[in-house]
Amino acid sequence: MTGNQTGAGRIQQDMAVAMRRPGLPMPTLPRRNRDANVHYTLTRVGHNGRLADRSLIRELGWPARQHIAIEASADTITARAAPNGNSAITKDGFLLLPALTRHRCDVHNREQVLVAAYRLPELLVIWTMPAVDGMVASRLREHLAGISDALAG
Template sequence: MAAVVGMTGAVIDPVAFPASLARDGRSPTAASNRPLPLPTVPTARTETAVYGMAAVDCRGRVADRTVFAALGWVAGTPLAISVTHGTLIISTDPCGVFGMTSQGHLRLPAPVRHCCGLASGDRVLLAAHPERNVLLVHPPTVLDLLLADRHARLLGGDLT
């Protein structure tokens, strides 16, 4: 490499960087051609569940047209409601005493709301399973329990 004469007339020595090997013993060029790491992609869904979020109004009604349409529930559809582990399980039942309102809302009776700790304004996760003709309504307290471990792992600590 030839020396370069600067504007002041002084000779400037060339700078040359020595070739070095990457940590794995390959040349820097080979190391830079290595593909970037890719994130883990979740597997494809196997369930046909349809999800929605809805707020409980002051009369205990929830509405989500997409979820109810996936189930085929319309005004007057007779329904049965049960509560298991804080989650409402709602299914069609010819002898059911509950039903969809004429406006297409699902009305959750006061005793059911009290049993689950639901108050006016609470948002619930609706999980429709059309192949089973059932709707699961998850109150916020249940969602907290279901997601606590996952959130703690993602955020690096105990969230309780």
């Protein structure tokens, strides 16, 4: 390389030099492995209760017209395969949340929900955004408490 290099060539040379310099030591953080048994997606609920994303239905191997038992609490919905279930996967492979379930969990058209598919047991769990907000806020409080403790100690 020449001494009067400019532009992209000079940037590449500077980057090569910077990459050779030793940096600050980095701590080794404990690695938390994800549970391979669970898969997540964030999806919207249509006006008829249809979950827009059907990838987790396929993940569980639920075929079209599979009977599903759906249960709901204030902010969580569960769905599992059941021969005498109160619902079924549509012919196109979508899950429809019944109106009563949507009403009970206060889920409206175009709202997002967090969906988790657990392979064992075959279970789909759907959380409303207020439920997700609560879970995230709880973890954030724990995190901030840990920071406060570390600073005080």
